[in-house]
Amino acid sequence: MKPIDEQIAILMRGVEFGDEQIKQVMERELRERLQEAQHEERPLRVYCGFDPTTSQLTLGHTVPMRKLRQFQELGHQAIFLIGSFTALIGDPSDRNSPRPQQTIEEVAKKSKGYANQTFKILDADKTEVRYNADWLAPLTFADLIRLASHFTVQQFLARESFAKRHAKGDPIWLHEFFYALMQAYDAVMLETDVQIGGTEQLFNLMAGRKLQEALGQRPQICLTLPILVGTDGYQRMGQSLGNYIGVDEPPEEMYGKVMSIPDHAMRNYFDLLSSFEPAQIADIEQRIATESLHPMDAKMMLARDIVTIYHDAEAAARAEAHFQRVFQKRELPREMPAHKLAAPQNIVDLLVEVGLAPSKSQARRLIVQGGVRLDGNKVESIEETVTPDRETILQVGKRRFVRLV
Numbered sequence: 001m002k003p004i005d006e007q008i009a010i011l012m013r014g015v016e017f018g019d020e021q022i023k024q025v026m027e028r029e030l031r032e033r034l035q036e037a038q039h040e041e042r043p044l045r046v047y048c049g050f051d052p053t054t055s056q057l058t059l060g061h062t063v064p065m066r067k068l069r070q071f072q073e074l075g076h077q078a079i080f081l082i083g084s085f086t087a088l089i090g091d092p093s094d095r096n097s098p099r100p101q102q103t104i105e106e107v108a109k110k111s112k113g114y115a116n117q118t119f120k121i122l123d124a125d126k127t128e129v130r131y132n133a134d135w136l137a138p139l140t141f142a143d144l145i146r147l148a149s150h151f152t153v154q155q156f157l158a159r160e161s162f163a164k165r166h167a168k169g170d171p172i173w174l175h176e177f178f179y180a181l182m183q184a185y186d187a188v189m190l191e192t193d194v195q196i197g198g199t200e201q202l203f204n205l206m207a208g209r210k211l212q213e214a215l216g217q218r219p220q221i222c223l224t225l226p227i228l229v230g231t232d233g234y235q236r237m238g239q240s241l242g243n244y245i246g247v248d249e250p251p252e253e254m255y256g257k258v259m260s261i262p263d264h265a266m267r268n269y270f271d272l273l274s275s276f277e278p279a280q281i282a283d284i285e286q287r288i289a290t291e292s293l294h295p296m297d298a299k300m301m302l303a304r305d306i307v308t309i310y311h312d313a314e315a316a317a318r319a320e321a322h323f324q325r326v327f328q329k330r331e332l333p334r335e336m337p338a339h340k341l342a343a344p345q346n347i348v349d350l351l352v353e354v355g356l357a358p359s360k361s362q363a364r365r366l367i368v369q370g371g372v373r374l375d376g377n378k379v380e381s382i383e384e385t386v387t388p389d390r391e392t393i394l395q396v397g398k399r400r401f402v403r404l405v
Contacts, residue, residue: 033194
């Protein structure tokens with residue numbers, strides 16, 4: 001393993017708590033745990049959990065996953081936890097209202113998608129994939145009472161998301177309190193040394209420390225990372241908001257979406273997603289400020305780097321050429337998927353069938369927002385019918401095309 005100081009420099013990079021004292025405590029404890037692990041010749045057990053609320057991992061999910069990969073590359077045990085039980089409630093950490101509850105069947109289907117996409121970031125041969133339904137589902141009511149006895153209502157009401165709702169008189173449902181309790185129990189069952197999460201999850205991670213200590217385990221170290229904004233540049237990246245970039249998206253799509261982010265969001269993406277070192281990012285920012293580097297050129301550097309990470313350099317080069325040809329020179333792509341249109345079809349149904357919209361409701365939304373075109377002409381009505389009388393180019397947004405034949 002690398003020297004402790006070198007490991008600390010890598011592992012603490014980008015970590016934020018919003019509280020300098022907590023950061024100092026966690027860094028000190030991490031150093032001590034690394035020293036002990038090195039002396040005992042054992043790896044640290046490090047985990048990060050994800051609730052399958054959607055079927056696709058986004059680049060927002062990869063922020064803590066990349067930190068998990070750093071631990072993995074330093075020789076530690078990485079655990080990728082799929083919240084197959086916690087997803088039934090949904091994390092209320094960043095919510096001003098309760099999440100819609102999912103069925104067991106919905107969670108199971110989405111869990112498979114997460115498991116398949118995990119190894120875009122993590123080393124498949126060195127990753128332990130676990131599902132928290134394995135230990136949460138068998139708990140009895142008596143078990144729940146025993147676990148809940150270690151926390152107070154005041155502790156939960158103090159967390160920001162609940163405090164805001166309580167102050168406004170908005171409902172806080174009892175089942176939402178269970179989420180942090182269940183996540184804390186994950187840490188106990190996994191016997192973890194370190195847990196990684198977003199800054200909004202600090203309460204949940206600290207609950208894990210408390211429960212571990214109460215049940216006779218050494219409390220875990222908590223490392224939290226900033227939130228990645230979506231392609232709109234303001235809201236958190238999320239599939240439900242439509243401002244996401246999926247880890248499985250084709251190179252051209254991924255490149256084009258990165259290029260669509262506002263200039264002010266570039267630093268967030270460089271810091272959390274790119275392979276650039278801090279000194280390189282600072283240099284790019286300085287060159288933009290002095291106008292020796294155009295923001296568009298910086299964004300192309302960013303897009304090329306991100307596509308290379310999730311595909312390869314050759315795919316990134318092709319994606320860049322595609323972007324320049326289609327968007328900078330306003331040409332259609334040389335290659336695009338073709339769809340045989342055998343009979344007249346409603347535009348909403350067609351968008352779903354060819355894969356340009358995940359659902360009919362999303363298809364209608366795209367049309368109403370003016371994001372759908374036929375041969376360059378904006379589709380004005382969700383009632384429009386597309387007929388197979390000639391070859392037509394169906395377009396969604398600026399980057400997605402299907403040739404109707």
